[in-house]
Amino acid sequence: MEMQQEANQQQGSEVSPNQTIYINNLNEKVKLDVLKKSLNDVFSHFGKILEVKAFKTLKHKGQAWVVFEEAESASTAIAKMNDFPFYDKRMRIQYAKTKSDVVAKADGTFVPREKRKRHEEKAGGKKKKDQHHDSTQMGMANSAYPSVYGTAPPLSQVPYPAGVKPILPEAPAPPNNILFVQNLPHETTPMMIQMFFSQYQGFKEIRMVEAKPGIAFVEYADEMQSTVAMQGLQGFKIEQDPMLITYAKK
DNA sequence: AGCACA
Numbered sequence: 001m002e003m004q005q006e007a008n009q010q011q012g013s014e015v016s017p018n019q020t021i022y023i024n025n026l027n028e029k030v031k032l033d034v035l036k037k038s039l040n041d042v043f044s045h046f047g048k049i050l051e052v053k054a055f056k057t058l059k060h061k062g063q064a065w066v067v068f069e070e071a072e073s074a075s076t077a078i079a080k081m082n083d084f085p086f087y088d089k090r091m092r093i094q095y096a097k098t099k100s101d102v103v104a105k106a107d108g109t110f111v112p113r114e115k116r117k118r119h120e121e122k123a124g125g126k127k128k129k130d131q132h133h134d135s136t137q138m139g140m141a142n143s144a145y146p147s148v149y150g151t152a153p154p155l156s157q158v159p160y161p162a163g164v165k166p167i168l169p170e171a172p173a174p175p176n177n178i179l180f181v182q183n184l185p186h187e188t189t190p191m192m193i194q195m196f197f198s199q200y201q202g203f204k205e206i207r208m209v210e211a212k213p214g215i216a217f218v219e220y221a222d223e224m225q226s227t228v229a230m231q232g233l234q235g236f237k238i239e240q241d242p243m244l245i246t247y248a249k250k
Numbered sequence: 251a252g253c254a255c256a
Binding site for chain 1: 251252253254255256
């Protein structure tokens with residue numbers, strides 16, 4: 001039988017081992033700084049980390065890249081931490097598809113990419129990186145930890161490294177003189193908001209994003225004043241929904 | 251769901 005050709009297309013997601021892991025299914029509510037730090041805390045136990053990258057753009061939220069100094073660390077991290085509950089979600093971990101810039105720079109193979117803003121045609125732009133797709137034969141031995149520990153191990157007893165138990169999605173934002181107000185009725189106007197917030201010392205201005213109803217930014221002269229206002233108005237119901245006030249991201 | 255290097 002000539003079905004061997006099908007072997008070429010193994011079940012997708014087989015990427016050759018490399019020193020960068022790609023993580024997705026991350027909790028998108030976690031602030032970027034917090035997320036990166038937590039990832040660093042978790043994964044630094046598998047080896048030296050060169051860099052942790054995460055972005056909040058639409059296309060890349062909920063994902064992160066952790067670059068290890070050694071590919072072996074990445075392998076261990078995948079084996080041990082895939083499906084690990086992290087901020088109430090199980091992280092999915094794979095090898096990254098492409099080499100990280102930090103690595104390429106150390107390699108000497110780094111070639112700066114241009115941000116294709118223009119439709120400028122460039123000569124000789126064949127970036128077919130011939131990656132010999134040799135499939136390593138260690139596919140389905142014991143990939144994710146559930147297979148290692150039998151089925152469905154008690155999450156609380158998984159021997160993960162650091163004290164990285166599922167953390168609260170709501171990480172405390174650092175104080176800011178600007179407040180971020182959510183859960184407002186969509187018909188709320190800046191005027192209405194102002195009535196509430198302007199009664200607190202140091203009030204400066206309201207900013208609302210037209211494209212995004214239901215939220216507002218309220219600026220005070222300093223953090224003390226914004227904090228007082230936040231505490232005074234936290235949970236205040238404009239119509240029926242309590243407004244949620246946090247410090248704005250810096 | 252989604253593989254970047256701001």
